[in-house]
Amino acid sequence: MLSLSSLHHHCSPPQLNNPSLSSSLSLSSSPSLKPTTTTTTTTTTTTPKTLYLRRKTLRIRALDAAQPYDYETKLAITHFHTTHHLKIGIIGFGNYGQFLAKTLVSQGHTVLAHSRSDHSHAAKSLGVSFFSDPNDLCEEHPEVILLCTSIISTERVLASLPLQRLKRNTLFVDVLSVKEFPKNLLLDLLPPYFDVICCHPMFGPQSAKQTWDGLFFVYEKARITNEDSRISRCDKFLNVFAREGCEMVEMSCAEHDKYAAGSQFITHTVGRVLEMLNLESTPINTKGYETLLNLVEITAEDSFDLYYGLFMYNKSAMEMLERLDLAFEALRNELFGRLHGVVRNQLFDKVQKAKNSLFNGNGAGHNWTQNGAGHNWTQNGAALQSTSLATRSQDVTQPYEYKGQISQPIDDSSKLKVAIVGFGNFGQFLAKTIVRQGHTVLAYSRSNYSDVAQELGVSYFSDADDLCEEHPEVILLCTSILSTEQVLKSLPLQRLRRSTLFVDVLSVKEFPRSLFLQYLPPYFDVLCTHPMFGPESGKNGWNGLPFVYDKVRVGSDESRVSRCDRFLDIFAREGCRMVEMSCAEHDWHAAGSQFITHTMGRVLEKLGLESTPINTRGYETLLNLVENTAGDSFDLYYGLFMYNANAMEQLERLDHSFESLKKQLFGRLHGVLRKQLFGTAEKFQVSREKPMLPKLSQSSAALPSSSDTLHVQNN
Structure with a gap:
């Protein structure tokens, strides 16, 4: 009851x-x-x-209803679809139009598309209605017309649209990479009852293939009628990008183009120049070179029309191209000016050198004997026949990964006494890690770094004799390339143990190899290395960074082999990627990577590039490249040019690729002017083929014989 x-x-x-x-x-x-x-x-x-x-009427719930009916939620969903979803017509359904459509559809908007080419299959796969006739699309009364055409074809496409078939309050939006040009075009060609937004997503299918989060979206509300419904529609469209995490930047079209000329146009120019060089990944990529490869990848997918549009329709682009040209020319003059000075010194010193039968410095150039055994040692070390020493051949070209005892803790027997000769920026950078691993570090330099040495726990010597009398097991040369010969000749080698291991860390390898074999007696071991990083690129750790080495001459005694491995373990323990490679092969790879990287970094540094409020990812790579290379001295860069036989060819190829790109730009510009002058009397056609330079020939990697090697005499 x-x-x-x-x-x-x-x-x-x-x-x-x-x-x-x-x-x-x-x-x-x-x-x-x-x-x-x-x-x-x-x-x-x-x-x-x-x-x-x-x-107060009674409400009866159906007996068979398992779930309550949430009428308010249904109303909210219907209201959301009505208030937040748009019907968007995309004009120009190529690569970029499809890229945007994918996100629009995923957010629930209704997307229509029209393009001169038949993209119906791509539209169907994306859930987009494709129209081959623009009249049919316009009769669907889309709320937004999204122009995704190329810059060059925008005016023609806009003029061909049947505007009379659209509602008179339709919102027009463009996504071009320049903004003043389309703004003027839309305001001139469209009747005043159409609304206009000029916007630029600062990303594309390649740079935003993972996410749009954090990427810049620049826009200007060029003309929005002061009605609630139109203001709301404008905000709904902008919310498409805000919901994906874009950084929304409201900026005038003129201001956008000013920033874009200094960032986007330069980025695409550098990317296209490098693309012509056929850059490829090497076994010894530096972080800087990786940024160049990434830059080529980011810009390679974009059509030349897009790049030409950046040049043609941004009035600031010509100035940036001229500045880039001047910066590259200034760098060439700097290189060849110094080279001219070196040649002059050699010519005028020739008479004086002829008077000296011996080289200065500790008997260099003599025939040495090893323990009285009578083994002759020539200047280039080629006649060395001792069975107790192993000399690595220049023609070994297959690198392999070094497998050090990384997991074993360092005990007293594994610790080394390492003397760093040249205690500047890079010497201090290496010393910090060597000391932390428990090794004893001594240091010598022409400049006084005693205070820095004390802070790092390094024993500093102002006299090279005092340092050598401490009998370090390893002499680590951290001098500049230009001063290496002078420093090596000045060392009191007679005060060292005859089994001492000499190591260099120069950015070129054939040159120091020749110097070691020429000036060091055969009882010294020789290891040529190149840490492919520096204080800037390796400031957050060395893990995964390449370390290249060549065991040029290491005694076969177990103690000497062990000492060499213990030194290499310093870098292996930090996670470096250990690559054994001949000095000749290193220099061939480095000319195509390190020299090009530093060249582009220094050219861009001369432009005084600065961060903008609308940096693209490509432009960020250029800023990072400048940061990574700007800390290095010009002597280091000049050494990469002077002492790598392949560098001159790479510089010439870089010059040629830049000239080719300029010819492409001005050739098309000339064609446009001819078309304007002569009308349709003659059709102008521009080749769309990308001019590509031949790859650097590896046969050119061989350095001249020691007798032909150019040495620098520092006065």
Whole structure:
């Protein structure tokens, strides 16, 4: 029997006797159940109690409803679709139009598309309605017309649209990489009852293939009618990009183009110049070279029309091209100016050198004997026949990964006494890690770095004799390339143990190899190395960074082999990628990577590039490249040019690729002017083929013989 309390004393006794009504009242008594709109029928007697029942109708929940019907949620969803979703017509459904459509569809917007080419299959796969006739698309009355055409074809496409078939309040949006040109075009060609937004997503299919989060979206509300519905529609369109995490930047079109000329145009120019060089990954990529490879990848997918549009329709682009040209020319003059000075010194010193039969410095150039055994040692070390020493051949070209005992802790027997000769920026950088690993470090330099040495826990010597009398096991040369010969000749070698291991860390390898074999007696071991990183690129650790080495001459005694491995373990323990490679092969790879990297970094440094409020990812790579190379001295860069036989060819190829790109730009510009002058009398056609330079020939990697090697005499 049902409880009478559920009636709250409002029902008359006759109604309580009604079983169906009692059942209904019982079902509706639970506050957690959502009722339907079904009402009960009551007697026509107009008593106060029955009048109350008419005013407050009873709601009956269906017995078979397992889930409550959330009418308010359904209304909210319908309201969201009505207020947030747009019908967007994309004009120009190529690579970029499809790229944007994918996100628009994923957000639930209705997308229509039209293009001169048939992209119906691509549209179908994306859930987009494709129209081959623009009249059909316009008759669908899209709320937004999104122009994704090329810069060059925008005016023609816009003029061909059947505007009369659109609603007169339609919103037009362009996504071109320049902004003043389309803004003027849209405001001139469109009737005033159309709204206009000029925007630029500062990314594309390649740079934003993972996410749009954090990428810049620049826009200007060029013309938005002051009506709530139109303002709301504008905000809904912009929200498409805001919802994906874009950095929304409202900026005038003129301001955008000023920044874009200094960032986007330069980025694409450098990317296209490097693309012509056929740059390839090497076994010894530096971080800087990786940025160049990434830059080529980012820009290679874009058409030449896009790049030409950046040049043609941004009035600041010509100035940037001229500045880039001047910067490259200034760098060439700097290189060849110094080279001219070196040649002059050699010519005028020739007479003086002819008077000296011996080289200066500790008997260099003599025939040395090893322990009285009578082994002759020529200047280039080629006649060395001792069975106790192993000389690595120049023609070994297959690198292999060094496998050091990284997991074993360093014990006292593994510790080395390392003397760093040349305690400048790079010497201090290496010393910090060597000391941290527990090795004893001594240092010598022409400049006084005693305070820095003390802070690092390094024993500093101002006299090279004092340092050598400490009998270090390893002499680590951290001098500049230009001063290496002078420093090596000045060392008191007679004060060292005859089994000392000499190591260099220069950015070129054939040159120091020749110097070591020429000036060091054969009882010294020689290891040529190149840490492919520096204080800037290796400031956060050396893990994964390449370390290249060549065991040029290491004694076969177990103690000497072990000492060489212990030195290499210093870098292996830090996670370096250890690559054994001949000095000749290193220099061939380095000319195509390190020299090009430093050249581009120094050219861009001369431009005074600065961060902008709308940096693209490509432009960020250029800024990082400048940062990575700017800290290195010009002597280091000049050494890469002077002492790598392949560098001159790479410089010439870089010059040729830049000239080819300029010819492409001005050739097309000339064609446009001819077309304007002569009209349709002659058709102008521009080759779309990319001019590519032949790859650097590895046969050119061989350095001249030691007799032809150019040495620098520092005065």
